[in-house]
Amino acid sequence: TLWSLILVCLLVYAVLKFNSTMSHPLLPSTSFSDLLPAKNGEEPTMQFLLEVVDILTNYIRKTFDRSTKVLDFHHPHQLLEGMEGFNLELSDQPESLEQILVDCRDTLKYGVRTGHPRFFNQLSTGLDIIGLAGEWLTSTANTNMFTYEIAPVFVLMEQLTLKKMREIIGWPNGEGDGLFSPGGAISNMYSVMIARYKYFPEVKTKGMSAAPRLVLFTSEHSHYSITKAGAALGFGKENGYVPLFVNATAGTTVYGAFDPINDIADICEKYNLWLHVDGAWGGGLLMSRRHRHKLSGVERANSVTWNPHKMMGVPLQCSAILVREKGILQGCNSMCAGYLFQPDKQYDVTYDTGDKAIQCGRHVDIFKFWLMWKAKGTVGFEQHIDRCLELSEYLYNKIKNRPGYEMVFQGEPQHTNVCFWYIPPSMRNMPDGEERRERLHKVAPKIKAMMMESGTTMVGYQPQGDKVNFFRMVISNHAATRSDIDFLIDEIERLGHDL
Amino acid sequence: TLWSLILVCLLVYAVLKFNSTMSHPLLPSTSFSDLLPAKNGEEPTMQFLLEVVDILTNYIRKTFDRSTKVLDFHHPHQLLEGMEGFNLELSDQPESLEQILVDCRDTLKYGVRTGHPRFFNQLSTGLDIIGLAGEWLTSTANTNMFTYEIAPVFVLMEQLTLKKMREIIGWPNGEGDGLFSPGGAISNMYSVMIARYKYFPEVKTKGMSAAPRLVLFTSEHSHYSITKAGAALGFGKENGYVPLFVNATAGTTVYGAFDPINDIADICEKYNLWLHVDGAWGGGLLMSRRHRHKLSGVERANSVTWNPHKMMGVPLQCSAILVREKGILQGCNSMCAGYLFQPDKQYDVTYDTGDKAIQCGRHVDIFKFWLMWKAKGTVGFEQHIDRCLELSEYLYNKIKNRPGYEMVFQGEPQHTNVCFWYIPPSMRNMPDGEERRERLHKVAPKIKAMMMESGTTMVGYQPQGDKVNFFRMVISNHAATRSDIDFLIDEIERLGHDL
Numbered sequence: 001t002l003w004s005l006i007l008v009c010l011l012v013y014a015v016l017k018f019n020s021t022m023s024h025p026l027l028p029s030t031s032f033s034d035l036l037p038a039k040n041g042e043e044p045t046m047q048f049l050l051e052v053v054d055i056l057t058n059y060i061r062k063t064f065d066r067s068t069k070v071l072d073f074h075h076p077h078q079l080l081e082g083m084e085g086f087n088l089e090l091s092d093q094p095e096s097l098e099q100i101l102v103d104c105r106d107t108l109k110y111g112v113r114t115g116h117p118r119f120f121n122q123l124s125t126g127l128d129i130i131g132l133a134g135e136w137l138t139s140t141a142n143t144n145m146f147t148y149e150i151a152p153v154f155v156l157m158e159q160l161t162l163k164k165m166r167e168i169i170g171w172p173n174g175e176g177d178g179l180f181s182p183g184g185a186i187s188n189m190y191s192v193m194i195a196r197y198k199y200f201p202e203v204k205t206k207g208m209s210a211a212p213r214l215v216l217f218t219s220e221h222s223h224y225s226i227t228k229a230g231a232a233l234g235f236g237k238e239n240g241y242v243p244l245f246v247n248a249t250a251g252t253t254v255y256g257a258f259d260p261i262n263d264i265a266d267i268c269e270k271y272n273l274w275l276h277v278d279g280a281w282g283g284g285l286l287m288s289r290r291h292r293h294k295l296s297g298v299e300r301a302n303s304v305t306w307n308p309h310k311m312m313g314v315p316l317q318c319s320a321i322l323v324r325e326k327g328i329l330q331g332c333n334s335m336c337a338g339y340l341f342q343p344d345k346q347y348d349v350t351y352d353t354g355d356k357a358i359q360c361g362r363h364v365d366i367f368k369f370w371l372m373w374k375a376k377g378t379v380g381f382e383q384h385i386d387r388c389l390e391l392s393e394y395l396y397n398k399i400k401n402r403p404g405y406e407m408v409f410q411g412e413p414q415h416t417n418v419c420f421w422y423i424p425p426s427m428r429n430m431p432d433g434e435e436r437r438e439r440l441h442k443v444a445p446k447i448k449a450m451m452m453e454s455g456t457t458m459v460g461y462q463p464q465g466d467k468v469n470f471f472r473m474v475i476s477n478h479a480a481t482r483s484d485i486d487f488l489i490d491e492i493e494r495l496g497h498d499l
Numbered sequence: 500t501l502w503s504l505i506l507v508c509l510l511v512y513a514v515l516k517f518n519s520t521m522s523h524p525l526l527p528s529t530s531f532s533d534l535l536p537a538k539n540g541e542e543p544t545m546q547f548l549l550e551v552v553d554i555l556t557n558y559i560r561k562t563f564d565r566s567t568k569v570l571d572f573h574h575p576h577q578l579l580e581g582m583e584g585f586n587l588e589l590s591d592q593p594e595s596l597e598q599i600l601v602d603c604r605d606t607l608k609y610g611v612r613t614g615h616p617r618f619f620n621q622l623s624t625g626l627d628i629i630g631l632a633g634e635w636l637t638s639t640a641n642t643n644m645f646t647y648e649i650a651p652v653f654v655l656m657e658q659l660t661l662k663k664m665r666e667i668i669g670w671p672n673g674e675g676d677g678l679f680s681p682g683g684a685i686s687n688m689y690s691v692m693i694a695r696y697k698y699f700p701e702v703k704t705k706g707m708s709a710a711p712r713l714v715l716f717t718s719e720h721s722h723y724s725i726t727k728a729g730a731a732l733g734f735g736k737e738n739g740y741v742p743l744f745v746n747a748t749a750g751t752t753v754y755g756a757f758d759p760i761n762d763i764a765d766i767c768e769k770y771n772l773w774l775h776v777d778g779a780w781g782g783g784l785l786m787s788r789r790h791r792h793k794l795s796g797v798e799r800a801n802s803v804t805w806n807p808h809k810m811m812g813v814p815l816q817c818s819a820i821l822v823r824e825k826g827i828l829q830g831c832n833s834m835c836a837g838y839l840f841q842p843d844k845q846y847d848v849t850y851d852t853g854d855k856a857i858q859c860g861r862h863v864d865i866f867k868f869w870l871m872w873k874a875k876g877t878v879g880f881e882q883h884i885d886r887c888l889e890l891s892e893y894l895y896n897k898i899k900n901r902p903g904y905e906m907v908f909q910g911e912p913q914h915t916n917v918c919f920w921y922i923p924p925s926m927r928n929m930p931d932g933e934e935r936r937e938r939l940h941k942v943a944p945k946i947k948a949m950m951m952e953s954g955t956t957m958v959g960y961q962p963q964g965d966k967v968n969f970f971r972m973v974i975s976n977h978a979a980t981r982s983d984i985d986f987l988i989d990e991i992e993r994l995g996h997d998l
Contacts, residue, residue: 002500002501002504005501005504005505005508006504009507009508012508012512013511032628032629032875035628036559036563037563037616037977037978042560045559045560045628046556048628048632049556049559049628049631050552050556052632052636053548053549053635056636056639057545057548057549059639060544061541061545064535064536064540073651074651075846075847076647076651076655076846076850077847079652088652088655088659088869089659090659090660090663090869090872090873090877091873091877092876092877093876094873094874094875094879095874097874099873100629100632100870100874103870103873104632104636104870107636107640107653107866108636108639108640110651111642111650111651111652111653112642112648112649114640114642114649115641121648121649122643122649124643124860127639129534132548132641133547133548133551133599133603135634135638136555136634136635136638137551137554137555137607138638139634139635139637139814140555140558140559140626140631141606141610141613142614142631142814143610143611143815144613144621144623144815149611149620149951150611150613150620150621151610151611152572152573152578152609152611153578153606153610154606154610156575156578156579157587160588160589161589182685182816182858182862183859183860183861183862184859184860185856185857185858185859185860186857186858189857203730203733203735204730205730205735206737207707207712207729207733207734207735207736208706208707208708208733208734208735209708210735213706213708223859224834224859227834228834231702231703231704232731232732232832232857233731233732233733234702234706234732234733234734235707235733236703236706236707236708236709237704237706238704238705309860315641316641316642316643316860316862316863317681317862333727333731335726335727335730342944342961344944345944346944346952347574347575348575351575357684358685358688358727358731359681359682359684359685360683360684360723360724361682361683361684361808361815361816361818362682363681363682363815363816363862371602371603372531373589374590374598374599374602375593375594375599376531377590377591378589378591379591379592379593380531380532380593445841445843445844445845448844448845449844452648452845453845461841462841469841469843478536479536
């Protein structure tokens with residue numbers, strides 16, 4: 001009996017262990033129609049969601065593991081033809097939940113791990129766990145920012161966070177206005193619209209013909225969204241007409257350069273022009289006592305674009321347009337739709353934001369950012385930014401005099417952008433000239449293609465003006481360390497050595 | 500020893516049970532800096548995420564339980580002053596993860612359950628479990644639609660889904676183009692931009708002054724986003740100039756009315772005008788063999804807005820702009836930014852979508868929709884839509900001759916919109932006139948306010964033209980049943996009886 005009892009003990013242990021591991025797998029025949037709101041749908045719903053979470057947490061675990069590839073590259077035609085068991089085509093009949101889980105796994109398998117410590121391809125990189133939790137909650141709440149009525153907590157979070165951002169910009173008492181928009185391009189478009197409304201309010205009802213021909217000023221290196229906004233809003237890009245708006249870029253996309261805001265503000269004040277600061281990329285530096293001087297004069301701007309989804313590591317999408325003058329956003333965009341923004345609600349309707357926006361429905365982009373701010377504090381963002389800039393300084397110092405590297409612009413980078421050419425040994429003694437330029441132009445694309453095929457790391461490249469293709473390294477990923485920078489350089493040399 | 504062994508058995512059982520229930524709760528001192536990418540961050544990360552999921556699954560469970568309130572209403576000043584333990588203010592120093600979990604719980608507690616079977620307040624209602632899983636995965640993948648390079652799977656899913664939608668619209672072979680945009684208002688804005696580009700391409704570079712004064716046509720009941728687009732893009736709203744664009748609404752916001760697309764298309768063809776169909780709300784009916792005739796002629800449109808996040812129950816945001824002519828979206832919006840859309844990539848770069856969009860970064864809105872389509876099949880969407888329309892028919896038949904109810908428009912609703920006045924007993928014998936109108940105008944807001952205070956259900960109201968405030972009931976929630984409709988009517992009568 002003693003042994004049989006030990007046996008029972010082990011059995012109990014085994015059963016429980018098994019139970020807690022498997023937690024009732026979904027039956028193969030279960031389909032979407034068994035889930036909530038179906039009768040008795042609670043159990044399959046919880047099972048299904050926990051299986052999805054299991055897939056996601058495994059993905060997250062592996063994303064931070066450097067032995068995992070950044071991507072498993074396939075050409076469009078390969079994915080379209082269908083990988084083993086993964087078919088992108090939609091059909092008339094439902095799939096089982098078992099197949100849906102396989103689809104989820106495969107979607108991640110053939111995607112790109114933008115949170116991987118060696119993913120440096122875009123301005124937005126990294127996977128912040130708090131931000132991620134915030135997004136999961138946001139999608140569970142599944143609501144809309146247009147009224148306090150259906151998003152009371154989120155509307156207030158947006159208001160408080162925008163005020164805090166305006167305080168950091170330096171507007172007195174954080175006064176002013178703002179909104180989160182679906183990205184920097186739309187935020188920049190808002191700035192142009194508001195500027196036009198400020199000087200020529202009659203355009204709202206009478207169209208562009210009510211104003212003289214207007215001109216927007218922006219630098220050659222500024223983001224193309226300013227030109228896009230000009231085209232969309234009916235400005236065109238002609239010269240010789242009435243100046244309206246000046247965009248100063250705080251952190252250009254390629255070089256990470258900061259326009260001298262104070263100098264530009266002097267001119268704008270003198271000629272009564274709207275000053276917009278596009279800090280989509282560089283705005284985050286305002287959080288750092290060490291680096292915020294690069295935006296000095298930003299408090300003189302009439303409007304500022306600032307994307308927490310870039311330098312501050314917030315998951316996509318999270319972009320703010322901030323406006324110094326209160327009320328103008330409403331004036332510019334309101335259409336007073338009675339079916340949404342009833343004046344006779346039981347609460348203070350000035351909290352309804354919908355009539356300020358060019359959107360009607362507006363996704364909740366605030367919560368993840370608010371939650372990250374709670375979890376990290378202002379100091380946490382500062383540390384993140386200082387660390388990224390230190391890393392790029394490390395990269396700059398590592399390669400500036402290294403054989404085979406040429407820097408694209410002189411001097412230390414102002415942001416985390418480090419722009420450089422890698423010169424393969426076979427080209428190092430070539431005289432300058434068209435032949436060398438042509439060959440060099442092909443080096444970065446070739447290395448990038450090999451990187452993607454081998455899946456080890458990803459970094460961007462582009463030409464700029466008369467400069468042939470060069471690498472643009474940017475660091476916003478909080479998972480990256482010096483060893484990852486070293487790895488990138490080793491990898492460029494390994495792949496480019498024989499070109 | 501026999502007893503001690505039994506005791507050991509029970510002990511093992513208890514420990515395991517405890518373990519599986521508690522699964523290592525987070526230590527009170529754990530903070531964001533202990534999570535990945537921190538060294539040994541894997542365990543706390545998994546614990547934290549599972550605790551978040553626990554909060555979310557409890558929320559979901561309760562959302563579908565009719566004994567749960569739809570909302571726990573508080574005024575803005577109450578939430579701003581801070582509820583017990585819930586403080587919206589941001590601070591310099593980090594909070595513990597324990598507090599972050601409390602914040603998550605409270606955020607949901609003071610929010611609105613848009614997935615509750617008795618939430619009828621907006622065009623977008625309901626919480627689809629597959630769609631939710633899709634959103635969780637999307638935020639874990641945290642990438643950007645602008646290039647195939649970093650969103651290979653999602654870009655292809657978008658392409659295939661848009662093609663399928665164009666086939667359903669009835670364009671030959673599903674040819675054409677399109678994009679998912681951050682909502683119907685932006686989709687409608689795209690349509691106006693493309694129309695202008697089609698007839699006056701020089702506006703892109705020369706501004707509105709390169710075109711004659713142009714006019715957009717849309718009905719009085721159409722969505723305000725058409726007027727907003729006109730204002731933003733520099734048209735204004737003057738009469739007497741050159742017609743360019745006609746918007747036909749398929750499912751107006753308040754009445755759910757469908758414009759006669761074929762008749763409008765005849766005129767557009769005769770005068771060579773751009774025909775846009777705003778099917779943000781009504782587009783979903785294309786999925787139903789029984790109801791798609793309401794959009795007949797839609798295949799003659801030049802562009803169509805269709806929001807799966809409304810009638811098809813997809814989580815917010817999910818809106819498509821579909822364009823019949825291939826290439827025009829690119830022509831209209833391209834700015835050829837070399838740093839994003841390099842022509843010398845190793846894959847077929849026609850899959851890069853960024854230069855078609857007015858956005859730069861673009862959130863992944865496709866996956867949840869694609870996953871729902873996989874799980875439900877085309878037939879699943881059809882069933883959902885037919886069911887919602889049946890429910891609204893049930894409501895219409897229930898109240899059309901019921902004492903105390905007056906319908907706002909005559910005849911059966913075309914969509915799920917049922918618009919009605921509730922007349923409290925005290926008003927039923929009042930003669931028509933200004934006094935009655937004034938009193939009636941206040942009835943819906945009062946009932947709505949009481950509904951929100953008691954948290955039992957939510958339905959919208961608004962005035963329209965010369966009609967005083969009336970209820971607009973809409974059904975897109977797949978959790979709603981006849982008993983919920985009955986409940987709504989009982990609740991209106993309970994709350995409004997003594998007014």
